[in-house]
Amino acid sequence: xxxxxxxxxxxxLTPLWENFVHLLExxxxxxxxxxxxxxxxxxxxxxxxxxxxxxxxxxxxxxxxAVQPDQTETQVGPPQRMCVGxxxxxxxxxxxxxxxxxxxxxxxxxxxxxxxxxxCAVVTLTKQGRPTVxxxxxxxxGLIAGLHVPKAMRWGNSEFEFVRPIRxxxxxxxxxxxxxTVDGVTATNTTWGHRLYxxxxxxxxxxxxxxxxxxxxxxxxxxxxVEARRTRxxxxxETLAAEVKGRVVADAELLDTLAEIVEFPKIVRGDFPADxxxxxxxxxxxxxxxxxxxxxxxxxxGALLPCFxxxxxxxxxxxxxxxxxxxxVLKARLYDARFFFAEDRKHPLSDRLExxxxxxxxxxxxxxxxxTGRVVALVKHFASRMSDDTDHIDRALExxxxxxxxxxxxxxxxxxxxxxxxxxxxxxxxxAHEEVWMAVKEHYxxxxxxxxxxxxxxxxxxxLCDKLDTVAGCFAVGLIPSGSKDPLALRRAGQGIVRILxxxxxxxxxxxxxxxxxxxxxxKATKPTAETNEALMDFFRDRVAYQLELAGYAGSVRRSALxxxxxxxxxxxxxxxxxxxxxxxxxxxxLAQSAKRIGNILKDEAPSTDxxxxxxxxxxxxxxxxxxxxxxxxxxxxSLLHALANLAGPLEAFFNAVxxxxxDPALRAARLSLLHRLRQAFLRVADFSLWQ
Amino acid sequence: xxxxxxxxxxxRFWADRGCLIGQPYDLEKGAGTMNxxxxxxxxxSKPWNVAYVEPSRRPADGRYGENPFRVYKHLQFQVILKPxxxxxxxxxxxxLEALGIDLTKHDLRFEEDNWExxxxxxxxxxxxxxxxxxxxxxxxxxxxxxxLDCRPVSAELTYGIERICMFLGGYDNIFDLVHGExxxxxxxxxxxxxxxxxxxxFELSAYSFEHADIDLHRxxxxxxEKEGWRLLxxxxxxxxxxxxxxxxxxxxxxxDARGAVSTTERPGIIKRVRDLACACARAYLExxxxxxxxxxxxxxxxxx
Numbered sequence: 001x002x003x004x005x006x007x008x009x010x011x012x013l014t015p016l017w018e019n020f021v022h023l024l025e026x027x028x029x030x031x032x033x034x035x036x037x038x039x040x041x042x043x044x045x046x047x048x049x050x051x052x053x054x055x056x057x058x059x060x061x062x063x064x065x066a067v068q069p070d071q072t073e074t075q076v077g078p079p080q081r082m083c084v085g086x087x088x089x090x091x092x093x094x095x096x097x098x099x100x101x102x103x104x105x106x107x108x109x110x111x112x113x114x115x116x117x118x119x120c121a122v123v124t125l126t127k128q129g130r131p132t133v134x135x136x137x138x139x140x141x142g143l144i145a146g147l148h149v150p151k152a153m154r155w156g157n158s159e160f161e162f163v164r165p166i167r168x169x170x171x172x173x174x175x176x177x178x179x180x181t182v183d184g185v186t187a188t189n190t191t192w193g194h195r196l197y198x199x200x201x202x203x204x205x206x207x208x209x210x211x212x213x214x215x216x217x218x219x220x221x222x223x224x225x226v227e228a229r230r231t232r233x234x235x236x237x238e239t240l241a242a243e244v245k246g247r248v249v250a251d252a253e254l255l256d257t258l259a260e261i262v263e264f265p266k267i268v269r270g271d272f273p274a275d276x277x278x279x280x281x282x283x284x285x286x287x288x289x290x291x292x293x294x295x296x297x298x299x300x301x302g303a304l305l306p307c308f309x310x311x312x313x314x315x316x317x318x319x320x321x322x323x324x325x326x327x328x329v330l331k332a333r334l335y336d337a338r339f340f341f342a343e344d345r346k347h348p349l350s351d352r353l354e355x356x357x358x359x360x361x362x363x364x365x366x367x368x369x370x371x372t373g374r375v376v377a378l379v380k381h382f383a384s385r386m387s388d389d390t391d392h393i394d395r396a397l398e399x400x401x402x403x404x405x406x407x408x409x410x411x412x413x414x415x416x417x418x419x420x421x422x423x424x425x426x427x428x429x430x431x432a433h434e435e436v437w438m439a440v441k442e443h444y445x446x447x448x449x450x451x452x453x454x455x456x457x458x459x460x461x462x463x464l465c466d467k468l469d470t471v472a473g474c475f476a477v478g479l480i481p482s483g484s485k486d487p488l489a490l491r492r493a494g495q496g497i498v499r500i501l502x503x504x505x506x507x508x509x510x511x512x513x514x515x516x517x518x519x520x521x522x523x524k525a526t527k528p529t530a531e532t533n534e535a536l537m538d539f540f541r542d543r544v545a546y547q548l549e550l551a552g553y554a555g556s557v558r559r560s561a562l563x564x565x566x567x568x569x570x571x572x573x574x575x576x577x578x579x580x581x582x583x584x585x586x587x588x589x590x591l592a593q594s595a596k597r598i599g600n601i602l603k604d605e606a607p608s609t610d611x612x613x614x615x616x617x618x619x620x621x622x623x624x625x626x627x628x629x630x631x632x633x634x635x636x637x638x639s640l641l642h643a644l645a646n647l648a649g650p651l652e653a654f655f656n657a658v659x660x661x662x663x664d665p666a667l668r669a670a671r672l673s674l675l676h677r678l679r680q681a682f683l684r685v686a687d688f689s690l691w692q
Numbered sequence: 693x694x695x696x697x698x699x700x701x702x703x704r705f706w707a708d709r710g711c712l713i714g715q716p717y718d719l720e721k722g723a724g725t726m727n728x729x730x731x732x733x734x735x736x737s738k739p740w741n742v743a744y745v746e747p748s749r750r751p752a753d754g755r756y757g758e759n760p761f762r763v764y765k766h767l768q769f770q771v772i773l774k775p776x777x778x779x780x781x782x783x784x785x786x787x788l789e790a791l792g793i794d795l796t797k798h799d800l801r802f803e804e805d806n807w808e809x810x811x812x813x814x815x816x817x818x819x820x821x822x823x824x825x826x827x828x829x830x831x832x833x834x835x836x837x838x839x840l841d842c843r844p845v846s847a848e849l850t851y852g853i854e855r856i857c858m859f860l861g862g863y864d865n866i867f868d869l870v871h872g873e874x875x876x877x878x879x880x881x882x883x884x885x886x887x888x889x890x891x892x893x894f895e896l897s898a899y900s901f902e903h904a905d906i907d908l909h910r911x912x913x914x915x916x917e918k919e920g921w922r923l924l925x926x927x928x929x930x931x932x933x934x935x936x937x938x939x940x941x942x943x944x945x946x947x948d949a950r951g952a953v954s955t956t957e958r959p960g961i962i963k964r965v966r967d968l969a970c971a972c973a974r975a976y977l978e979x980x981x982x983x984x985x986x987x988x989x990x991x992x993x994x995x996x
Contacts, residue, residue: 006781006802007801007802007803007804007819009804010803010804011804054801054802151806151817153816153817153833153835153845154833154835154842154843154845155776155833155845155847156775156776156777156778156844156845157775157844157845164817165776165778165833167778195785195795195800196795196796199795199796261801261803262801292825310825312799312824313799313800313801314799317799318796318797319797321797321798321799321824322798322799322824322825324824324862325798325799325823325824325825325826325859326824326825326826328824328825328826328859328862328864329824329825329826330825331864332760332761332864335760335761336761339759358954
């Protein structure tokens with residue numbers, strides 16, 4: 001089936017296509033409940049992955065039977081004693097049961113179904129399978145209307161709502177048209193190809209069977225598989241970039257977009273005047289991407305070449321109009337960008353500091369000027385903890401003061417994604433210290449999970465303080481992310497903070513960060529400090545837990561290491577690294593069991609830390625006491641873990657042989673103390689009771 | 693192609709396809725949509741096809757006549773087709789051919805671009821039409837105007853006249869465009885867009901950014917609002933009241949260009965324009981077709 005529409009927005013194509021696959025799967029399961037449906041479903045997905053283009057959404061199912069198999073169904077009625085009289089004849093109730101299912105009483109059997117205490121009346125109904133084409137004809141219009149369309153529209157006189165007007169429906173079962181009508185459009189075995197194709201071929205394209213769908217459309221100028229278009233685009237990009245001895249500046253998202261906005265891709269390479277190359281690379285890449293959906297080409301040294309690549313929705317560019325047109329528009333855009341770049345530099349960046357007062361950061365937290373003040377205070381606090389080089393601290397403060405100024409520049413007004421980058425570039429042009437402009441330029445990083453943290457220590461510090469102020473400030477005024485709601489992307493900011501600490505190996509405990517941040521938020525807070533503090537600690541603990549996941553540690557390592565303390569990230573990282581070496585070690589599984597037993601035994605006890613080991617009577621506990629010494633004296637994580645691994649056997653032996661809570665109170669106290677000390681030693685690295 | 697030739701061809705094309713040829717409305721406005729031919733025409737159940745040129749003022753876009761691509765005032769060619777015809781895209785493409793664009797040699801795309809006018813309580817979905825990478829038109833299916841659902845739905849086509857002329861002629865400067873030719877006994881004199889408009893751009897930009905009296909405009913805004921509500925409430929006059937809403941809108945745009953509107957103030961001011969415009973829309977519909985049917989009473993079908 002193909003829905004031929006007016007141009008569907010690129011961002012809706014994949015979700016709509018996938019949504020319909022799920023709706024179809026549910027139907028198939030209802031129609032073919034015998035287990036075979038798995039095959040159809042698999043086929044449905046394998047054979048029609050991404051059959052869509054700007055004007056088409058299409059799905060093909062392979063392997064459907066012509067007729068639904070007959071289905072039998074068992075109906076259970078009243079107990080036998082109520083259906084058959086003492087004379088052996090059917091009672092009224094018995095007759096009624098048979099009548100209800102349209103059967104003669106003779107077809108009623110008496111069996112004891114599972115869950116019943118006595119034999120009951122049972123009939124088996126046979127439901128004749130229906131032709132698949134009838135099932136499809138009945139179901140498809142409802143499925144189409146039931147598609148989830150995020151921004152639905154009406155058109156013409158109709159009340160029907162869809163993503164864009166549906167202008168044609170192709171619906172085939174084999175070579176047979178499935179008779180459906182949606183909003184007055186009746187399905188046929190024809191569709192429309194590319195608009196250009198139909199200038200010479202006024203008749204619609206006939207699709208004889210679903211199998212020839214792609215090839216028939218290819219002839220009519222539409223490559224209907226999104227994957228095919230993506231592959232062709234990627235190949236052409238590479239070839240055309242190689243022709244000018246360059247390579248494409250990769251952008252997977254842009255590639256996806258191009259594949260979704262053309263029906264037949266032709267990549268066109270155009271040129272722009274080389275003097276625009278004086279603009280920062282980021283400006284060119286962003287301007288080309290945002291305004292013209294174009295790729296940049298870079299030379300072997302990473303510098304951009306004065307040309308671009310973009311997709312046209314046709315097979316060729318016979319008169320060179322496509323190239324010339326795109327070049328013309330791009331020139332206008334770059335002219336704008338150069339105008340912004342020149343205008344912005346007429347005044348030093350610092351002139352914008354005052355203007356930040358008129359730019360609201362958040363209602364309760366005030367302007368970006370207020371925010372800058374807080375970030376400066378935070379940077380001052382932490383920079384002086386890291387260094388006593390006053391020049392360095394001064395540079396850190398300068399970067400913090402300048403960080404948000406570019407929000408008032410024309411360039412960032414035009415391209416918000418260049419925030420930070422432009423501030424850095426403008427400072428560089430003004431001759432600022434490299435540390436300062438680099439820090440400003442990178443202080444929004446990491447902008448996502450795939451992005452790196454800032455490359456310089458100062459950039460990391462500024463990024464950390466900026467994000468910390470955002471997170472703590474928002475929490476302090478009650479803007480706390482919950483469930484799927486995180487409109488201010490605080491989790492991403494929090495993750496950025498944790499990543500910087502983690503990757504830099506900075507030993508700032510979250511409690512310190514929070515305290516410092518809440519101090520600078522001060523009276524702007526609308527929530528009690530204790531409450532905010534607790535919420536922030538929970539928040540950071542979650543972020544740290546997620547960081548361990550991102551770092552790829554096994555579940556056992558993460559759970560047990562976190563439970564033994566998470567606030568010292570440097571220590572946590574060292575413990576996770578050490579534990580990972582033992583992730584598969586079976587001795588640790590045994591250790592986990594013992595750790596649980598220790599936990600249970602000590603649950604209601606308050607053992608003392610000291611014990612007299614001469615009280616210990618049995619050899620196995622003496623061995624254990626000796627092991628404890630080794631554990632406690634272990635100089636580093638690795639040797640501690642080796643000692644722990646070697647403890648698994650003795651512990652098992654101990655629990656097999658020794659009754660901890662014995663009658664003798666002194667011995668009992670000594671054993672409890674021994675276990676307590678062992679647990680303390682464990683907890684230096686991990687809570688092994690959570691290992692499994 | 694000369695600007696006037698482009699306009700004439702578009703008027704001829706759409707008149708031949710059953711559109712009334714309207715005229716610009718003689719009040720300052722930011723877009724052709726604000727012309728009552730569209731604002732009221734898109735409401736109600738009666739068929740309505742109309743096409744007209746609308747000079748559109750965007751004070752914040754003023755560049756003193758120095759920027760070759762951006763101007764304070766530009767010309768829109770506006771087409772309203774109600775109900776939207778099934779072949780509306782084909783009609784639009786034919787209109788481009790009527791301008792001499794040979795589509796066998798160009799790349800034409802419809803890229804998602806949804807339109808919203810918060811000050812008119814109007815929104816629709818549609819595309820920007822892109823020719824060889826250049827946006828030449830805006831194509832919208834109106835869903836709501838004046839806060840009211842459009843039944844039936846109108847298609848709105850808006851051509852950027854100067855852009856299309858520049859693009860077709862390969863001009864790098866809007867002021868070099870030729871508006872038309874003056875023919876006299878002494879000869880033929882082409883008149884450029886710059887000759888006709890550059891000084892106007894300079895003065896109106898200077899006005900918007902430097903000379904407009906902020907206090908006066910604030911007072912005017914309040915006065916137009918008061919006047920509009922008085923006309924609507926006391927007289928039930930939605931057309932004269934709507935004119936006041938248009939004046940409010942332009943006054944706001946001037947204040948905005950003067951940098952006199954803070955970000956926090958902005959939504960509130962826009963809402964004041966919208967409230968009056970929406971009230972006018974309701975009064976119009978009531979006058980035309982009796983009391984409006986509340987939206988929730990209409991059964992909806994189709995995907996949500």
